Amino acid sequence: MIEAQGLTKRYGRTVAVNDLSFTVAPGKVTGFLGPNGAGKSTTMRMILGLDNPSAGTVRINGRRYAELHHPLRQVGALLDAKWVHPNRSARSHLRWIAASNRIPVKRVDEVLEVVGLTSVAGKRAGGFSLGMSQRLGIATALLGDPGVLLFDEPVNGLDPEGILWIRQFMHRLADEGRTVFVSSHLLSEMALTAQDLVVIGRGRLIAQTSTQEFIDNASESAVRVRGPEMERLHGLLTGQGLTVRDVPAGADGPAALLVPNASTEQIGELAGTVGLVLHELAAQRGSLEQAFIQLTGQDVEYQAGAGAPAGAAAAGGGTGVAVPPPAGEAPSGVPLNVPGGDAR
Amino acid sequence: MTLLTVERIKLFSTRSPWWCMILATALTVGLTSLFAATTRTKDLADLTPDATQFAYNFGLVVMMVMSTLAVTTEYRFGTIRSTFLAVPTRTPALVAKAVVVASLSGIVGEITAVGSWGIARLIQPDAPLALNTAQEYRNVFGVGLVYLLASVFAMAVGLIVRQSAGAIVIELIYLFLLENLLPVIPRIGDSIQHWLPFTVGDNFIVAGAVRHSDGPPVIDNMPLGPWGSLLYFAAVCIGLFVIGTVLARRRDA
Numbered sequence: 001m002i003e004a005q006g007l008t009k010r011y012g013r014t015v016a017v018n019d020l021s022f023t024v025a026p027g028k029v030t031g032f033l034g035p036n037g038a039g040k041s042t043t044m045r046m047i048l049g050l051d052n053p054s055a056g057t058v059r060i061n062g063r064r065y066a067e068l069h070h071p072l073r074q075v076g077a078l079l080d081a082k083w084v085h086p087n088r089s090a091r092s093h094l095r096w097i098a099a100s101n102r103i104p105v106k107r108v109d110e111v112l113e114v115v116g117l118t119s120v121a122g123k124r125a126g127g128f129s130l131g132m133s134q135r136l137g138i139a140t141a142l143l144g145d146p147g148v149l150l151f152d153e154p155v156n157g158l159d160p161e162g163i164l165w166i167r168q169f170m171h172r173l174a175d176e177g178r179t180v181f182v183s184s185h186l187l188s189e190m191a192l193t194a195q196d197l198v199v200i201g202r203g204r205l206i207a208q209t210s211t212q213e214f215i216d217n218a219s220e221s222a223v224r225v226r227g228p229e230m231e232r233l234h235g236l237l238t239g240q241g242l243t244v245r246d247v248p249a250g251a252d253g254p255a256a257l258l259v260p261n262a263s264t265e266q267i268g269e270l271a272g273t274v275g276l277v278l279h280e281l282a283a284q285r286g287s288l289e290q291a292f293i294q295l296t297g298q299d300v301e302y303q304a305g306a307g308a309p310a311g312a313a314a315a316g317g318g319t320g321v322a323v324p325p326p327a328g329e330a331p332s333g334v335p336l337n338v339p340g341g342d343a344r
Numbered sequence: 345m346t347l348l349t350v351e352r353i354k355l356f357s358t359r360s361p362w363w364c365m366i367l368a369t370a371l372t373v374g375l376t377s378l379f380a381a382t383t384r385t386k387d388l389a390d391l392t393p394d395a396t397q398f399a400y401n402f403g404l405v406v407m408m409v410m411s412t413l414a415v416t417t418e419y420r421f422g423t424i425r426s427t428f429l430a431v432p433t434r435t436p437a438l439v440a441k442a443v444v445v446a447s448l449s450g451i452v453g454e455i456t457a458v459g460s461w462g463i464a465r466l467i468q469p470d471a472p473l474a475l476n477t478a479q480e481y482r483n484v485f486g487v488g489l490v491y492l493l494a495s496v497f498a499m500a501v502g503l504i505v506r507q508s509a510g511a512i513v514i515e516l517i518y519l520f521l522l523e524n525l526l527p528v529i530p531r532i533g534d535s536i537q538h539w540l541p542f543t544v545g546d547n548f549i550v551a552g553a554v555r556h557s558d559g560p561p562v563i564d565n566m567p568l569g570p571w572g573s574l575l576y577f578a579a580v581c582i583g584l585f586v587i588g589t590v591l592a593r594r595r596d597a
């Protein structure tokens with residue numbers, strides 16, 4: 001259980017994290033999603049007491065990190081797989097960390113086994129590949145068999161096999177009842193990994209919801225419809241006040257109509273009442289990444305609709321490049337709507 | 345206790361400390377044997393215990409570099425963050441490191457001191473090298489204590505600067521330029537010299553020794569006696585380390 005309250009971090013004039021409040025519940029994987037520079041790593045460093053917050057607090061199981069006795073037995077973290085002395089062997093690296101929190105030495109060999117590094121345990125860590133370093137980092141996080149785990153971009157630079165391994169691994173940790181908080185800048189990755197999401201953009205909270213809900217809201221839904229009498233179909237739909245876009249024939253099929261914010265039921269029934277023949281009727285999803293860029297890029301504008309992201313997403317096909325708000329300036333009195341904040 | 349174990353594992357699980365220890369000993373003992381071997385028979389009376397320690401500064405600098413690196417490589421490779429994750433109050437971990445690294449420096453200091461004295465005795469058995477007075481014991485065995493405290497000084501600089509090259513350059517400039525040039529300032533130079541930490545630390549070893557033409561320099565009229573000098577040097581080194589620790593606690597890791 002991790003609880004952040006009004007967490008803020010300033011580096012000089014840069015506001016890296018801005019009044020961030022969220023909760024991470026045990027028993028599931030919670031994704032921490034935001035584009036590059038959103039403040040994910042900074043937030044994780046503050047959770048772990050490495051950086052001092054400029055304002056706000058963050059607690060793990062009700063206590064500040066610095067107050068934990070033998071913290072590695074309660075919290076495991078992989079922030080940067082490179083935090084290893086390159087000339088030290090993997091086993092020596094784990095051995096000193098284990099010793100610091102009175103974790104038995106046999107646990108070192110156990111975690112090496114879990115991540116599959118037993119055969120290279122005596123080799124210098126500087127010679128490890130990215131995937132091996134990442135595994136060593138995970139072994140470090142697991143040393144104290146902690147109930148709370150934090151991973152900062154654990155799949156960055158890994159091959160598909162490594163990504164799959166880490167994903168399944170995190171699911172297993174969550175199934176064991178642990179709190180798993182994992183950051184990423186890829187919504188597509190989080191869609192497969194996390195049940196819950198904490199989404200930030202430019203240091204501010206954009207949403208805390210279940211992943212499913214976020215995706216449903218974030219991606220534009222539309223209905224693709226096609227029939228022999230396109231003219232009549234077009235007239236029928238616009239006559240009902242629906243927006244209709246013509247899709248010329250192309251790679252994804254013959255010419256059709258695209259109706260945003262409508263359901264297949266609605267359009268099928270409409271066509272049925274006037275006896276129109278349809279050749280195609282399908283629900284379509286906009287690109288997740290596109291929608292995500294839009295949400296996180298226009299964080300300030302977006303705040304007004306934190307509970308109903310679909311509005312912002314459907315507003316247009318812009319690239320989402322927004323002018324950053326002046327540092328330190330609060331959004332004009334818009335309350336943050338944080339769904340799912342009651343997680344326990 | 346556990347944190348001392350941690351720092352011991354850290355220190356000895358990389359190779360550079362070993363190299364530094366070997367280099368410090370070889371350099372000091374090697375130079376002393378050269379000095380002893382080239383001493384002419386008519387100067388043999390000058391080859392007293394304190395004269396065998398003239399080269400201790402070379403090993404001292406090497407061990408200071410090792411001590412600095414023990415801190416700065418942790419910043420360089422990010423292991424300081426792992427350390428602070430394991431010991432979030434930070435101070436105990438840093439104190440444990442200081443104890444382990446400084447003790448090692450002290451032991452190496454004693455080895456170089458006894459080694460230098462022993463090799464001179466082997467090479468010139470007729471020289472007056474027997475240790476009889478308290479002063480003669482201090483002339484040889486005092487070297488280890490200065491190594492120990494200088495190591496604390498070096499770690500403090502490492503904690504403040506957090507960067508290997510920068511910290512080592514600062515230490516070398518201080519040791520070889522400032523401590524030698526400040527006394528040259530007219531009028532106040534002498535009184536400054538009496539309070540320069542490494543000059544005072546050196547006074548602990550050499551105080552009371554007779555001045556020889558080619559032996560270690562002995563500065564006259566030092567205000568503090570040998571043990572007072574050691575206390576003063578210790579206060580400076582430990583004070584600096586306290587500053588380094590306070591900074592390390594306050595700053596973002």
Ligand SMILES: Nc1ncnc2c1ncn2[C@@H]1O[C@H](COP(=O)(O)OP(=O)(O)OP(=O)(O)O)[C@@H](O)[C@H]1O
Nearest residue numbers: 011014016034035036037038039040041042043185
């Ligand atoms: N030590 C620091 N000093 C100054 N600015 C910093 C520091 N650390 C982070 N920042 C700034 O804070 C902002 C957030 O950085 P952070 O690393 O937390 O982002 P992130 O979400 O982890 O991004 P990424 O996906 O690229 O890892 C950035 O604008 C960054 O430049």
Ligand SMILES: [Mg+2]
Nearest residue numbers: 040041042152
């Ligand atoms: Mg990051």
